[in-house]
Amino acid sequence: MEKDNKIEKKSRRAFLKDASVKGAGALAGAAALLTGSDDAEAKATWAEHFQKNYRLMTDEEKKESAERLEKRYSEEYGKKVTVGIEPAMPGVLFGYALNIQKCIGCRRCVHACVKENNQSRHDENGKATEIQWIRVIRMEKGNFAFDQNKMDQGYPHDKNFKHGVQVGGNAYTNLGTLLEGQHYYQPEKVPEKDAFYFPIQCHQCEKPPCVKVCPVRTTYRDPDGVVVIDYNWCIGCRMCMGACPYWARRFNWGKPNLPAEDMNPKTHYMGNRPRMKGVVEKCHFCLQRSRKGRYTACIEVCPVGARKFGNLLDPNSEVRKILDRKRVFRLKVEMNTYPKFFYFVD
Amino acid sequence: MKMVNFATDFLCYALKGGSKFYTWLLFLGFFIMIWAYGNYTQISQGMIVTGLNDQVSWGLYMSNFVFLVGVAAAAVTIVFPAYVYNYKPLKDVVIIGEMLAISAVIMCILFVLSHMGRPDRLWHIMPVIGILNWPNSMLTWDVIVLNVYLGLNVVCGFYYMYKKYTGEPVNKVFYMTLVYVSIVWALSIHTVTGFLLNTMPTRPMWFHSMVPIKFIVTAFSAGPAFIILAFFIIRKNTKLEIKDEAINMLSTIITFCLSISLFLTLCEIVTELYPSTEHSFSLKYLLFGKHGLSGLVGFFWASLAMNIIAFILLINPRTRKNHAILPYTCAILFVGIWIEKGMAFVLPGMTPSPIGEFAEYTPSWIEIGNSLGAWAIGLAIFTILAKGAIGIQLGDVKYSEVKGEQYEK
Amino acid sequence: MKNNNMIKSIFSFIALSLLLSGVAFAEEEADPLVCYESRGMIDEDGEVVGYTIVEQTDVDTGWPNIKCSPTTKGVLWWGDPFDGTEAMGEMPVEADYTHEEAVVKPRETHLMEVIGLFPCADMCHGDPEVVAVPKNNKPRVLTEMHLEKFEDETGEPASLRHGRGAIWCLNCHNRTNRNKLIDHMDNEISFNQPQKLCGKCHGQIYRDWRDGIHGKRIGMWVPGGKKRWWVCTECHDPHNVQQAPGNRGFAQLLPEPAPELPKGMKNADHEQEHGVHDASSGHGAAAKH
16 A cells, blocks of 8 residues: 555656646546545556456456455445346347336336446535436426417417418427426426436447447447446547436536445446546446346336336337337437337337 | 656656746636536536526537637638748747647547536447547537547647657648648638538528638637737747737727627527517627526627727727737737627527526536636646747757756757 | 552543544434335325335445435435345236246235235225125225316216226225236236236237336346336336326326536526527528628
8 A cells, every 4th residue: 555655646746747738648647546545446456457348358457356346345334245247148139118008207217227336426625526427307287288378379479470371380399399398397296297207327229329439449238139338448538428308317427425324235347346536327228137137226116117128139129019019219319329128118 | 768758857847937927827726726616516516506507508618619619720821821932930939839729639538527417428439449429410520529629639749740850840831731631620620510400400690601611710819819908928038039010910800800709699580680680689689688688688788899999909900019008908819708698698599498498507617617717727728838849949948868967058 | 559450440441432423423323224126205204105115235345235225215226126025926928928938026925024015905995894795896986985086076976086987996806805817807916917907908908028028127137037127006006007298107206316517507497488580590590691
């Protein structure tokens, strides 16, 4: 530890002295230890800083780095933490279906996700933000209401409508488009009479734009269709956040604030293990659960059973039956992303 | 040996100057200190110290980056007439353009480093030791073209100065090949930066094939404007003779490019607002504000007004050629384009978020300090490089067998 | 000696304080963290009431059976989905999941112990001297005991919330044995298997439920894995299924807190603004340019 401190002080000095340094090599090691000694990241070993991209590791290397993390996390959070490295299950392609007719907008999925996936919690001192991977949008049913008083109105604003109405008076009131919802609704009770709700999270696209734009291939699609992120390889450029059409990705702006007592000790390397500051994260269909056959946290908490999950390759799976039997749509099909997240109505 | 002499002589000349020179460097040094503090804070606490959030995840750093890529590319406005048209008045000062390109690319790199959440992991993007997702990721293209452009300008500029220093003739084939490559390359850097943004259909405001050309014409307005300002300062403070023709040539280039830029702005507004689909929400938010949020409205109209005023002053030959007015025109234009690329292009592209959330972003003081500091570093580098280059161009810095003779008047 | 005494007294002081703090600590821990599984709420007294109340305990170190929502007191996360469940018994025919290990949380125990319905049924409806066994299934005006099941509390059959007079209590409840429900053939149905009762009328939904595409199930998604099936009445109130129009068959509940506002935003008032703004800036703006 003392040695680490020494190195740290030295490199800090070196860094400040050579302030205009543009060479990446010099920065690579120095800045890693610039994070302050009380920081959890400072406890990370050199091996952690200089390990390969997860995808390129051999099985031994994966095991080694998972064990390294287990040791560090267990010490840090004061309980036995496991870091799984289960690969995708053979013959499984994950799919998700959400019944928007059922959703009551209670946001339990949002918070279940936070509890399961060790996201950063709200910090009173503003040193970290609360990260949530699911966003429930409230859509006003009134958007579809048409006003009888506006039937004689419109554009051009000509009293006698000599030239005919080009735009009816009911235009420019929202059509319930996705771009007109409310994200911060907080009524006494849900569901509200005049609203329906639209949860959005990562759609695990077959053709994910976020993966294409990543300059270091830290994010990629695993064989079971889940788009994963190697948190240790991410450089924090946020290209993926710019490219994602579903606004599924979140950034660790500060050092994640994860209280030890609320930390979920069953983790996966590509899933819910604690993240560090400066990296991107998002929904991964609870890899740590789903790859062991368990439902995701959001599925289990939904009080109305609006969320369904399963293997798209299994014709008897719940998702496949929904695709066969219900009216299904995908969000933003025009983006050609082929999401594996389906919305449906009964 | 000659190389070492060149380096020491160049630096000695570049770093020696009058009180004005040192005051200027000290002034920049103040901002560089702020930059150092700001970056230390940002690295130790994370990007939480910026005003950025998940809704608007690209901000001031990215805006400045985009703008400065343009400034870097604008060196070509000197190089091109000088070598392709063999335009003598610009040929004498071509080196200043190259030094500007070097400084601007360095600033770009500084802004990218500030933008990154994990600058310590920059090595992940290096081929061989890391993974470069080329050709898939547009950012890797940008990294490549910018670094090659930096290399080209360093080699071109310093090779030319070294030859001038030693008094040897320039190897025409080698030098001219590099010059021609760098001319095309200059266009590529801003084109690729345009592609970086406009290949994201998620952000409808950027998703426009017009972006690269608009980037280039705005760059070729703001860049030469900066060069003209530099020329006026150099003329006033050094013995380097910069001909009026050189400045007039540049102001003509600005006029052409600015008129195209304004035309493209008009095209964009009409194309977006005539059908007025959901995809024009960003532009509407920028132009008029939306749902009571209007943080960028003032910036857009201010930038448009600045560009139009500059255009009027430039299109009229009497005001354009009036060198008492021209510096002000250039300053107005430079600021106008800076706003246009940042507050009126990069930022509104992030609002609303892809799922329709409107959030306004205000840069934090740390972000502003870091940006000012990065500019200060770039300007300091430019000052030093340009000063050395002027010394060489004037023949003040010359290779001589006897040490110490070169500073005798 | 003196020293010894002092040491002794110090020790006993420490021991006492440790003991006291231990007691205080234990007392704190003794207050169990409880929340409801479904159809629940915090009532006026701040008590958690609901269909099934569960207590948070650690299954593994740092791995509780459930996590409760601090705001709504609903179960927010499932560590152990099978706590307190038993085999569902005979699976409905036609289902593809017959090979699975299906479990449910037994209703009858809950009704008996928590709500106290069964003793009541035994005491009132089981004793002809208290309440006579109805001679047939014909509707009639009900006594005050059950008026909350009616829309206007008149007890008129037409105002029964479920079915609005098209069905009657005894279409579902066993006329002679109130501890059981009843099917079309007058066979008894356990309260543990309300799906068999509801399926009498709601065939399509029953089919969807059997196939796992209606309703909630937790546990393992893998074919052959163990699943806890949630039965109809765990989510829907059988006497008031519809709730209010637009409620999608669920009672209203308190939502979990809204997300943190984006940095720099003071409020989300702009979300309330609608179309009006566009009417002036939309088309008019295009015309301006």
